[in-house]
Amino acid sequence: MQILLTVIVLALINYIDSVSSIKTSFIRQHLGSRTPYRFRANKNDSRIKYPGCKDIKIWMVIRHGTRLPSQKDLNAVSSLLELKYEVLWQQEYGKGQLTNEQFNRLQEWRVNIDPDQDSYLTLEGQDEMILLAERMQKRFPSAIKQKYSNKTFLFRYTATQRAQQSARYFTNGLFEKKDAQDIIFAPATRVDTVLRFYKHCDRWLSQVKRNPETYKETRLFGLSRQMNKTLESVSYRLGLSRVLRLETVELMYKFCGYETSWDKHHISPWCYAFDEDSMQMLEYYHDLKAYWLDGYGHELSYRQACMSIKNMFEFFDKRDGYQSIFMFSHSGTILKVLTHMKLYQPSSPLRGDAIVKDRPWKLSEIDSFAANLAFVLFRCKDGDHVLTLHQERIIKLPMCKHELCPLKHLKEYFHDSIYKCDYTDMCSLQPNSTNVQVENN
Numbered sequence: 259m260q261i262l263l264t265v266i267v268l269a270l271i272n273y274i275d276s277v278s279s280i281k282t283s284f285i286r287q288h289l290g291s292r293t294p295y296r297f298r299a300n301k302n303d304s305r306i307k308y309p310g311c312k313d314i315k316i317w318m319v320i321r322h323g324t325r326l327p328s329q330k331d332l333n334a335v336s337s338l339l340e341l342k343y344e345v346l347w348q349q350e351y352g353k354g355q356l357t358n359e360q361f362n363r364l365q366e367w368r369v370n371i372d373p374d375q376d377s378y379l380t381l382e383g384q385d386e387m388i389l390l391a392e393r394m395q396k397r398f399p400s401a402i403k404q405k406y407s408n409k410t411f412l413f414r415y416t417a418t419q420r421a422q423q424s425a426r427y428f429t430n431g432l433f434e435k436k437d438a439q440d441i442i443f444a445p446a447t448r449v450d451t452v453l454r455f456y457k458h459c460d461r462w463l464s465q466v467k468r469n470p471e472t473y474k475e476t477r478l479f480g481l482s483r484q485m486n487k488t489l490e491s492v493s494y495r496l497g498l499s500r501v502l503r504l505e506t507v508e509l510m511y512k513f514c515g516y517e518t519s520w521d522k523h524h525i526s527p528w529c530y531a532f533d534e535d536s537m538q539m540l541e542y543y544h545d546l547k548a549y550w551l552d553g554y555g556h557e558l559s560y561r562q563a564c565m566s567i568k569n570m571f572e573f574f575d576k577r578d579g580y581q582s583i584f585m586f587s588h589s590g591t592i593l594k595v596l597t598h599m600k601l602y603q604p605s606s607p608l609r610g611d612a613i614v615k616d617r618p619w620k621l622s623e624i625d626s627f628a629a630n631l632a633f634v635l636f637r638c639k640d641g642d643h644v645l646t647l648h649q650e651r652i653i654k655l656p657m658c659k660h661e662l663c664p665l666k667h668l669k670e671y672f673h674d675s676i677y678k679c680d681y682t683d684m685c686s687l688q689p690n691s692t693n694v695q696v697e698n699n
């Protein structure tokens with residue numbers, strides 16, 4: 259009888275533990291730029307039609323799929339391994355709040371990644387590309403033909419393994435296997451001012467990326483009382499008697515994202531260190547950084563994206579040539595292009611003094627792995643129109659009245675992006691201080 263009672267009590271404690279711990283569904287919504295695309299994709303792949311119109315061209319920019327951690331994150335992994343043993347030790351002594359199952363998952367945790375394969379596309383990333391391609395083709399069968407021809411399709415990628423492999427698997431989703439060896443990919447170049455305009459933009463590098471001011475709000479948030487409480491709460495959850503540094507908690511958050519992303523069946527045990535509040539704090543910390551580096555924080559960051567936008571309009575204006583252009587690139591490109599299109603702008607600049615929970619600028623939603631933005635040209639009885647899809651969902655651009663937006667209107671609105679977009683002017687460091695503009699409202 260007593261044994262039975264003990265078993266029941268233990269089961270009850272375990273049950274209470276598991277309800278009090280963070281929900282998997284919540285974790286999946288807050289992984290930032292390490293959100294796998296399967297949580298974002300639009301599974302409805304019915305054909306998208308408008309009366310009196312035909313889809314004739316598509317221009318799409320796609321972030322590479324789920325990848326392995328970067329060199330920097332892999333180098334830091336030994337510190338997580340040490341932490342794992344410390345946490346397990348504390349739990350054995352009854353400290354910390356992990357359930358038995360979570361304890362076991364952490365105990366089994368190890369990293370088995372060849373250091374030479376940092377940032378490589380994962381199997382999950384391959385699937386993301388194949389499925390995305392299949393759905394896009396079903397939606398726009400006229401703009402995206404079933405049969406490959408080097409006259410109609412253009413595939414471009416940056417000089418990185420993850421972008422190149424993403425392009426390859428995307429074409430596997432579009433075409434029959436036997437066509438695979440015929441596919442021509444545009445040769446990747448070290449400097450690519452359309453796909454990765456910022457990478458060698460000297461003025462942006464010096465005024466924004468390497469400028470400590472850019473990280474001011476992020477730093478502030480990292481030192482805030484809210485963040486200190488987060489670090490305490492995470493450390494307490496893990497049963498530690500000391501308070502972890504932000505750097506370590508950030509690494510846990512990143513691995514929570516990576517591992518949840520590439521494993522379809524489990525979330526990473528590092529996610530168990532967080533509750534809802536602490537998860538959102540780490541998410542905001544990264545959103546804030548991206549806001550000031552790649553988003554609305556600095557005018558030059560998104561002005562450069564005219565290099566991509568111009569390419570799209572020029573492509574739509576051409577009477578012959580390609581029908582489909584697919585470009586495989588990076589988070590930095592997606593975010594700057596979204597900002598150039600005035601999408602997801604917070605009502606006021608994001609600051610480091612307090613978390614802004616209700617913000618449209620959420621990397622978990624807008625910048626997941628395989629994040630994508632497509633512009634589809636529809637030829638209609640009343641002229642050419644452009645349909646925009648972000649993450650495979652139709653969106654209305656803020657400068658348009660309807661989803662299906664007249665090309666003429668867009669070209670007028672983006673006149674300067676098309677005709678006053680000079681890379682050298684924009685990016686050379688030669689003393690032209692009149693161009694220093696920081697949004698300071």
Ligand SMILES: *[C@@H]1O[C@H](CO)[C@@H](O)[C@H](O)[C@H]1NC(C)=O
Nearest residue numbers: 301302303304305306307652
């Ligand atoms: C799927 O998408 C099509 C085309 O956009 C739409 O008409 C239809 O209502 C959608 N179906 C569902 C179940 O949402």
Ligand SMILES: *[C@@H]1O[C@H](CO)[C@@H](O)[C@H](O)[C@H]1NC(C)=O
Nearest residue numbers: 406407408409410440441442
């Ligand atoms: C494009 O395809 C045609 C045949 O369909 C072929 O003759 C031609 O060489 C190809 N172009 C290139 C650049 O490979």
Ligand SMILES: *[C@@H]1O[C@H](CO)[C@@H](O)[C@H](O)[C@H]1NC(C)=O
Nearest residue numbers: 480481482483484485486487
């Ligand atoms: C948070 O902790 C850091 C490091 O211990 C400290 O420098 C900072 O002043 C703390 N912030 C607040 C608001 O207490």
Ligand SMILES: *[C@@H]1O[C@H](CO)[C@@H](O)[C@H](O)[C@H]1NC(C)=O
Nearest residue numbers: 683684688689690691692693
């Ligand atoms: C500096 O930039 C401004 C505005 O972009 C331009 O009008 C001016 O001609 C530039 N001056 C030089 C020396 O390039």
